[in-house]
Amino acid sequence: MKRSLSGIKPTGNLTLGNYIGALKNFKKYQDDYENFIFIADLHALTLPIDPIELRNNTKDIVAFYIAAGLDPEKTTIFLQSDVSAHSEINTILQNYLYMGELSRMTQFKDKSKKMNENAIGLGLFAYPVLMCGDILLYDADVVPVGEDQKQHVELCRDLVHRFNNRYNKELFKMPEPIIPKVGARIMSLSDPTRKMSKSDPKGDIFLKDDLNIVRKKIMSAVTDLGSDIYFDPVNKPGISNLLQIYASLKEITIKEAEEIFKDCHRYGEFKKAVADVVIEVLTPFQAKYKEVLASGKIDEILNEGARRANYIANKTLIKVKKTVGLYVHK
Ligand code: AMP
Numbered sequence: 001m002k003r004s005l006s007g008i009k010p011t012g013n014l015t016l017g018n019y020i021g022a023l024k025n026f027k028k029y030q031d032d033y034e035n036f037i038f039i040a041d042l043h044a045l046t047l048p049i050d051p052i053e054l055r056n057n058t059k060d061i062v063a064f065y066i067a068a069g070l071d072p073e074k075t076t077i078f079l080q081s082d083v084s085a086h087s088e089i090n091t092i093l094q095n096y097l098y099m100g101e102l103s104r105m106t107q108f109k110d111k112s113k114k115m116n117e118n119a120i121g122l123g124l125f126a127y128p129v130l131m132c133g134d135i136l137l138y139d140a141d142v143v144p145v146g147e148d149q150k151q152h153v154e155l156c157r158d159l160v161h162r163f164n165n166r167y168n169k170e171l172f173k174m175p176e177p178i179i180p181k182v183g184a185r186i187m188s189l190s191d192p193t194r195k196m197s198k199s200d201p202k203g204d205i206f207l208k209d210d211l212n213i214v215r216k217k218i219m220s221a222v223t224d225l226g227s228d229i230y231f232d233p234v235n236k237p238g239i240s241n242l243l244q245i246y247a248s249l250k251e252i253t254i255k256e257a258e259e260i261f262k263d264c265h266r267y268g269e270f271k272k273a274v275a276d277v278v279i280e281v282l283t284p285f286q287a288k289y290k291e292v293l294a295s296g297k298i299d300e301i302l303n304e305g306a307r308r309a310n311y312i313a314n315k316t317l318i319k320v321k322k323t324v325g326l327y328v329h330k
């Protein structure tokens with residue numbers, strides 16, 4: 001059976017961007033693939049984070065996964081830090097990725113340029129190494145992610161070539177990034193030229209937001225000149241972003257969404273339709289999220305996930321150790 005793998009960092013309040021770009025796509029694979037979905041808690045440490053917040057965010061993400069339709073019987077849901085093979089393979093793989101290519105990663109450049117040059121953690125720089133390990137430990141065929149993570153999966157593909165060539169065998173499988181056709185990059189509602197990214201309370205819709213606030217945020221989203229509704233991210237970034245949100249949540253194409261609103265020449269009316277669909281999706285989602293947190297089942301889910309993930313990951317790790325010449329003995 002083919003395998004799918006993805007994860008989210010527990011670094012803040014998840015947004016509608018996370019939901020559309022990643023979360024809602026995770027369940028697409030759980031019936032036909034072996035599905036591994038984890039919480040990238042070690043990656044969360046790559047930028048300073050309060051320990052209590054990290055722990056709470058971690059539990060939140062488990063509940064979000066279930067609320068988004070993941071079934072722990074079918075999908076292995078686990079914590080990265082519960083599977084020590086992630087850290088071990090990281091130590092091996094760091095020797096096969098180069099400082100030049102790591103320093104060209106957009107995410108590293110964006111995050112580090114906002115920081116004091118003398119206080120950029122090594123983990124932030126080496127972030128993609130650990131991410132490659134995450135993917136390779138499970139022989140993932142597909143990796144569903146939003147647009148911003150595509151470059152990291154591509155780096156992982158380069159590493160697979162490099163590693164397999166070096167040892168002259170097909171040790172690692174070639175993973176393929178799966179980027180949603182609609183909604184791979186949801187923009188901020190207050191500045192549609194910026195990505196929606198857990199940090200702007202006005203422009204971000206948080207998955208835990210009160211639904212009245214969600215409606216208010218959408219109704220006051222920054223829009224563009226004119227009154228026609230069509231997709232043109234350069235000249236009409238605000239309207240185009242709302243069209244993406246609408247189309248993605250309705251599971252239709254942008255063209256179909258444009259068709260629905262072609263005779264609607266009032267932005268207010270269009271925004272109301274967008275708010276309605278967002279609320280329609282978030283209402284059961286939030287109810288399920290609360291139910292999971294209250295159920296006390298989080299630890300049980302993570303224990304079982306860790307058991308299954310460790311089994312697979314440790315097998316891969318042994319193969320890797322043998323390949324590079326570490327002495328694996330009885
Ligand atoms: P992160 O919050 O950085 O751990 O991202 C988790 C997942 O959500 C990744 O697959 C990202 O690509 C995706 N993602 C984050 N922000 C957005 C956004 N604004 N639009 C679409 N996908 C996003």
Ligand code: TRP
Nearest residue numbers: 005006007008009040131134135
């Ligand atoms: N880097 C991803 C993000 O920020 C999270 C992540 C870590 C991930 N390891 C992964 C995603 C492996 C897919 C596969 O969104």
